[in-house]
Amino acid sequence: MEIDPFIFRFSIFILSIFIGYYVVWSVTPSLHTPLMSVTNAISSVIIVGAIIAALSGNEDVIFSSSSIYGFLAIILAAVNIFGGFLVTQRMLAMYKKKKKDK
Amino acid sequence: MSANVSATLYLISGVLFILALRGLSSPETSRQGNLFGIIGMIIAITVTFLSVGNFTSGFIYVLIFLAIGGTIGAFIAYKIPMTAMPELVAGFHSLVGLAAVFVAISAFINPEAFNLGTPGNIKLASLIEMAIGAAVGAITFSGSVIAFLKLQGIMSGAPITFKGQHALNALILISIVILTFYLCSTQSSNLFWILIAVSFLIGFLIIIPIGGADMPVVISMLNSYSGWAAAGIGFTLENTALIITGALVGSSGAILSYIMCKGMNRSFFNVILGGFGATTGTTGDKNKEQRPVKSGNADDAAFLMKNASSVIIVPGYGMAVAQAQHALREMVDTLKKSGIKVSYAIHPVAGRMPGHMNVLLAEANVPYDEVFELEEINNNFANADVAFVIGANDVTNPVAKTDPQSPIYGMPVLDVEKCKSVLFVKRSLSPGYAGIDNDLFYRENTLMLFADAKKMTEDITKNL
Numbered sequence: 295m296e297i298d299p300f301i302f303r304f305s306i307f308i309l310s311i312f313i314g315y316y317v318v319w320s321v322t323p324s325l326h327t328p329l330m331s332v333t334n335a336i337s338s339v340i341i342v343g344a345i346i347a348a349l350s351g352n353e354d355v356i357f358s359s360s361s362i363y364g365f366l367a368i369i370l371a372a373v374n375i376f377g378g379f380l381v382t383q384r385m386l387a388m389y390k391k392k393k394k395d396k
Numbered sequence: 397m398s399a400n401v402s403a404t405l406y407l408i409s410g411v412l413f414i415l416a417l418r419g420l421s422s423p424e425t426s427r428q429g430n431l432f433g434i435i436g437m438i439i440a441i442t443v444t445f446l447s448v449g450n451f452t453s454g455f456i457y458v459l460i461f462l463a464i465g466g467t468i469g470a471f472i473a474y475k476i477p478m479t480a481m482p483e484l485v486a487g488f489h490s491l492v493g494l495a496a497v498f499v500a501i502s503a504f505i506n507p508e509a510f511n512l513g514t515p516g517n518i519k520l521a522s523l524i525e526m527a528i529g530a531a532v533g534a535i536t537f538s539g540s541v542i543a544f545l546k547l548q549g550i551m552s553g554a555p556i557t558f559k560g561q562h563a564l565n566a567l568i569l570i571s572i573v574i575l576t577f578y579l580c581s582t583q584s585s586n587l588f589w590i591l592i593a594v595s596f597l598i599g600f601l602i603i604i605p606i607g608g609a610d611m612p613v614v615i616s617m618l619n620s621y622s623g624w625a626a627a628g629i630g631f632t633l634e635n636t637a638l639i640i641t642g643a644l645v646g647s648s649g650a651i652l653s654y655i656m657c658k659g660m661n662r663s664f665f666n667v668i669l670g671g672f673g674a675t676t677g678t679t680g681d682k683n684k685e686q687r688p689v690k691s692g693n694a695d696d697a698a699f700l701m702k703n704a705s706s707v708i709i710v711p712g713y714g715m716a717v718a719q720a721q722h723a724l725r726e727m728v729d730t731l732k733k734s735g736i737k738v739s740y741a742i743h744p745v746a747g748r749m750p751g752h753m754n755v756l757l758a759e760a761n762v763p764y765d766e767v768f769e770l771e772e773i774n775n776n777f778a779n780a781d782v783a784f785v786i787g788a789n790d791v792t793n794p795v796a797k798t799d800p801q802s803p804i805y806g807m808p809v810l811d812v813e814k815c816k817s818v819l820f821v822k823r824s825l826s827p828g829y830a831g832i833d834n835d836l837f838y839r840e841n842t843l844m845l846f847a848d849a850k851k852m853t854e855d856i857t858k859n860l
Contacts, residue, residue, distance in 0.1 A: 299634070300521055306636055307627060310643030313414055318648040321420045323744065323769050324758075326652060326751030327481055328430075329420050330619055333645040334488040336413045336433055337626045340495050342406075342444045343510075343633050347502035348458050349450045350509030356454045360506030365461050367498035370491040372465025373472070375437055378488060380473035382430050385481075385755055389423040392763035 328385045335378025341371035402447040403636060405439055410640030412436030417644060423764055440637045478759040479716045482615060482748040486544040489618045493536030496625040497592060500530035503632055504588055510633060516583050522632050523583070527576045529628030530588075531595040536621040538599030543614050546603075547748060553608025555670050561605060562669065568598045605670025609713070609790075609829035611748045612656040613667045620649025652750050659744030659770075661796075661807040689825065689837055691844040694855030697819050700843070702860060704781035706737040708773065710810055711753050712746045714787020714822070718849035721760040724786060727857045728762070734860075739776070740767040741810050743791035774811050783815040785836075786849050789828030795835045804830045818842040821852050 321329050347364025351357065357365070412432045419429015445455070476484050503510045503526055504518070512522040545551035572594055579587040606614055627642025657664050701707055709728065715721060728738045740762065746753045757767055777783060785792055792812040796804045812818055813836055820842055827833050836842055845852050 300631075303631060303634065303636070303639055307631075307639050307643050310410075310414075310640045311647045314417070314644040314647030315651065317414060317417045317644070318651045321417065322422060323655075324742075324751060324754035324764055324767060325420045325423065325426060326655075327485075327749060327755045328426065329417070329648065329751070330485050330615065330652070330749065331481075331488070332416055332420070332430060332433055333619060333623070333648050334485060334492065336416060336437065336641050337492050337622050337645045338495070339409070339413070339437060339440050339637050339641050340492065340499060340626050340629055342440055342635055342638060343499035343503070343629050344495060345441070345444045345458055346448060346509060346633065347499055347506070348461070349448045349454050350502070350506050351454055356457055358506070360502045360509065361454070363498040363502040363505070365457065367495040367502070368458060368461040369465040369468075370495040370498070372462045373469040374488050374491045374495075375469065376466040377469030377473045377484075379430060379434050379437070380470055381476065381481075381484065382433075383427070384473060385478070385758070386423070386426045386430060388478075388755070388758040388761075389426070389764050390758070390761065391423075392765050 325386075325389070328382050331378050331382045331385065335375055335382065338371040338374035338378065341368060341375065344368045344371055397443070397446040397449070399447075402443045405443045406635055406637040407640075409436035409439040409443075409637045412439070413637075413641050413644060417648065436637075478755055479719055481755055482611060482752060483544055483547045485749060486540045486547055486615055486618065489615070489622045490537045490540035490544065492622040493533045493540060493625055496533030496622075496629050497530050497537060499629050500526045500533065500632070501588075501592070504530075504585070512632070518583060520580055523580050524576065525628055525631040527579055527588070527591060529625055529632060530592055531572055531576070532621055532628055533625035534592050534595035535599035535602070536618055536625055538596045539603045539614075539621070540618050542600055542603040543611060543618060546608055547611060555607040556604040557670065561601070565598065565601055568594060568601070572598065602668070606667065607670070607829065608748070609745075610667050610670075612745055612750055612752075613653050613664070615749045616649050616652035616656055617668075618649070620646050620653060623647070623649055656745055656750060659808065661804070687838040689844055690842065691846055693845070694847075694852060695859050696843060697845055697852075698856050698859035700817055700819065701731060701736070701782055701784070701856070702734065704736055704816075706739075706780045707731060707782045707784060708777060708780045708815065709738065709740045710783060710785045710788050710792060710812060711740065711742070711757070712786065712788025712791065713748060713752075714789075714849055716747055716752065716756055716787070718787065720786060720850035720853050721756045721762075723850050723853040723857070725757075725760040725762055727853050727860070730857055730860045738766065739773060741770065741773045741777075742767060743770055743788065743810055744808075746788055746791060770808060770810060777811045778814040781816045783812045783818045785812060785818065785820045786853065787821070789822070789834055790830045790832075792836055793828075793830075793832070793834045795832065798835075802832060804832065812836060813839055813841070816841060819845055821845045821847065821849050823848065
């Protein structure tokens with residue numbers, strides 16, 4: 295009997311939860327705020343769905359009832375992607391070690 | 397682009413996201429990790445463009461909308477003050493949630509674009525995934541909006557409770573399950589809209605009874621939800637990058653919520669059911685006598701610190717409110733010049749989100765190797781001369797160790813009282829979030845400094 299492709303995706307999902315579990319426990323507590331902002335940014339990979347939705351219309355009707363939601367989602371996700379990664383970068387740049395010459 | 401190639405590339409971007417989180421295990425590798433995350437995102441977006449392959453005028457609009465959103469995001473990222481980070485993160489969560497809802501709606505209206513069947517005849521599994529993605533996304537959105545309003549101070553941080561609240565919430569949650577079931581059997585679009593509306597409502601109702609200082613748990617929880625919503629949509633789209641990311645973010649938020657709850661010695665359900673701080677505080681009021689308090693001024697504080705050989709700073713949310721981190725760093729610099737050893741002690745739930753204090757201290761150029769977590773530094777208080785408590789309260793209350801009747805009994809606290817002397821910067825003697833008196837105020841070795849945190853710190857620096 296053939297295995298439903300859903301099972302493969304479900305396996306990836308479950309294994310990723312475990313990866314997430316171990317990876318996140320190894321994050322140092324002082325970086326928990328950047329962790330939240332970067333997870334914010336990467337969860338905006340949902341933009342993939344937004345792009346598919348936005349391009350679902352044809353040449354004549356670019357803004358159909360379904361693609362309009364895609365375009366809205368693109369804006370939201372883009373705010374998050376740029377905002378999330380940049381603010382994380384800004385925060386991480388501030389974490390400095392003690393200077394030796396001090 | 398063939399489906400196999402694009403699936404492989406999505407997997408690669410998923411792996412890059414894992415590496416992005418892995419990088420955060422130390423500040424040195426974190427910047428590289430962030431870069432991995434950015435590369436992963438670029439790959440995912442490029443692959444999507446290539447696999448849709450629709451480079452018509454619609455594509456131009458996609459780029460325009462991407463640029464609009466990107467500009468807004470970049471602008472916010474550069475302008476936002478570090479003290480507003482909890483609000484920002486809550487706001488960003490709401491956007492992920494809403495984006496998930498929009499994608500689900502689009503997929504429901506036009507399933508052909510996603511290869512999910514035809515309208516009114518969507519594959520059962522896809523419909524379930526879509527419903528979960530939409531419902532969780534909607535909850536994330538409205539919940540985050542409330543969290544944002546509470547953190548921003550537009551809405552009062554006090555818990556909003558009413559009779560039958562939990563029964564109502566339970567009823568709505570059950571109705572979501574029933575709605576999903578009927579949606580799958582009837583494919584009715586009306587049910588789909590009702591499902592989304594009800595999910596918005598429950599997100600709102602879940603967060604309003606939770607008080608301001610429990611926000612670290614709320615933000616982490618919503619972080620987790622935004623991940624599960626993304627994973628739900630990932631199953632609908634059969635996209636590995638989204639599934640991996642959703643699982644990562646989902647477990648990340650769950651772990652952070654757990655750490656925050658442990659930092660308060662409360663169960664997750666205790667926090668979620670809410671009302672904390674509104675109902676407690678009756679035990680202390682009954683036998684409230686006027687106990688003597690020693691209070692001093694900046695001069696006294698400067699004198700004590702000048703004669704100390706080691707000082708431990710305990711920052712809390714009050715430091716963020718008063719924006720006192722830079723003034724604090726200047727004070728510490730002056731102390732260090734006189735050869736005094738200074739370190740910082742951070743309680744897990746200090747501030748309004750996980751790691752809040754660390755970011756503020758980093759912003760003020762405090763080297764991260766002078767900043768310690770509770771377990772690392774708690775034994776050092778006994779050997780330190782001065783503890784300088786600035787804007788923290790409940791996390792220093794010795795009652796948590798001694799009084800089983802106290803609502804915060806069992807909560808891990810910083811052993812500040814073991815220091816030779818304690819300087820406590822606070823505006824008044826009012827109790828903290830837990831609604832109980834801090835025993836530390838009345839100790840023999842405590843000197844209260846009644847003032848605004850920033851002003852007091854600056855005055856001390858002048859007197860040093």
